[in-house]
Amino acid sequence: MGDSSVTGTVSADFGEVLPALPLDAWRPTKETLHRYIQIVGKVALAKGIRRNHWWHMTYRLTARGWTTVPLGTATDGPVFTCAFDFFDHVLRISTDRGIQEEIPLGNQSVAGFYAETMRGLRDLGVEVTLPFPTPYDLPDSGRPFAHDEEHHHYDPADGLRAFHVTSQVGRVLEEFSASYSGKISPVQLFWHTFDLAVQRFSDRKVDMDTSVNAVTRESYSREEISAGFWFGDDKVPEPTFYSYTAPEPEGLTELPLLPPEARWVPSGSAHAAYYSYDAARHSGDPVGAALDFLHSAYAAGSRLAGWDAPALACPGGITDPVLGTAWKGWPE
Incomplete structure (x- = not known):
């Protein structure tokens, strides 16, 4: 019989389909982990x-x-x-040459994690220079990772619970994805905004002014309907399912959403559909x-x-x- 024990020192609420994760309860860990x-x-x-659409730089979910x-x-x-393991609480960098490095997630600042990650890559023969080694679209975006001693809190229980939430929500998004046969992204974790999302695309190109930045131009070069989840932030202070259509068609916010608690809210120059995770x-x-919400927003x-x-x-x-x-399974 295989070993079914949990290797980590903490446990998540594995009995709940969607475990609780109030933003304020894990905010210090979230802010550190976001920078990691x-x-x-x-x-x-x-x-x-x-x-296309930056899919090479996002994260995929594992067990x-x-x-x-x-x-x-x-x-x-x-x-x-590079894989974050929330049972062993390490960043595991593995190569096709059969060697690996493990960087601990706890007991070090962002500056320490950055230095150890760069060292681990070098020791594995990976040469990489980050053109902009600073946070993206965070309050301390002007401070290099190498100088960040402020963010140093990582609670293993919080990390494992956050992973378990994304694991469960990821299954919901995969089930939603299964109902669409057009061009569709993987279910992926975006590190800039710390959200888990999947995008459905039409084949219509979107014209944008040349002044639009390169990140946005590639992200929204085709008409899309995005569905996802984020942990919450100062603007939306609770875990939330969301969806938006880009470009937004006229009259979108006049159409109903399910369940009744879902709502349309202003989001930048357009609107998004929100449904509270709780x-x-x-x-x-x-x-x-959750599926009713995602399907209604897509509809x-x-x-x-x-x-x-x-x-x-x-x-x-x-x-x-x-x-x-008529499908009844694979033939014998």
Whole structure:
């Protein structure tokens, strides 16, 4: 029999479908961890093979945490991944040469984590220089990671619980994703805004003024409807499911959302649909309530944007119309 023990020293609320994670309860850990994942995200940006809409620099979910995609190229080795493990509470940098480095998440500042991560990469033969080794779109964006001794709090219980929330929400977003057959992103964790999201695209290009920055131009070069979750911040001080359509079609906020607690709210120069994570938790069917929200927001955006939603539908993850009505599993 295999060993089923938990290797970490803390446990999460594995019995809950959507575990509680009030923002204020883990804010110090969140602020430190956010900067940790930005450091590694910038490594992925520098060493990944570029993909449309920046998909090469985001994190994917694993059974133990969050990982980069394989980084490096066939001529610029080694190939490597950087994975946050929230049971062992380390950043594990592994290469295709069978060697790895582990950087502890606790008991060090952002400056210490940055120095250790850069050292670990060098020791593994990975040469990388970050053009902008500073936080992105955070209050201390002008301070280099190497100088940040302020953020140094990492509670292992908080880290594990945050991972468990993303693991469960990730399953919800995968189930939502399964119903769409068009161009769609992976379910991915974005390190700049610390949100878990999936984007559905149409094939229509979006014209933007040349003054629009490069990050935005690539992110929104095609018409899209995004669905996701974030932990909350000073503007939205609670964990929240969200969705938005970009560009926003006229009349979007006049269409209804499900469940009744969901609402349209101003977001920058447009609007987003919000549904409280805790409202989903306290409903009789947390997963069903979250899916109702995501599907209703997509239905509103796709209808007004003129998408052919029936043609793009993929019920149960099946595109073949015959299998869709007769599928009973693989033949013997």
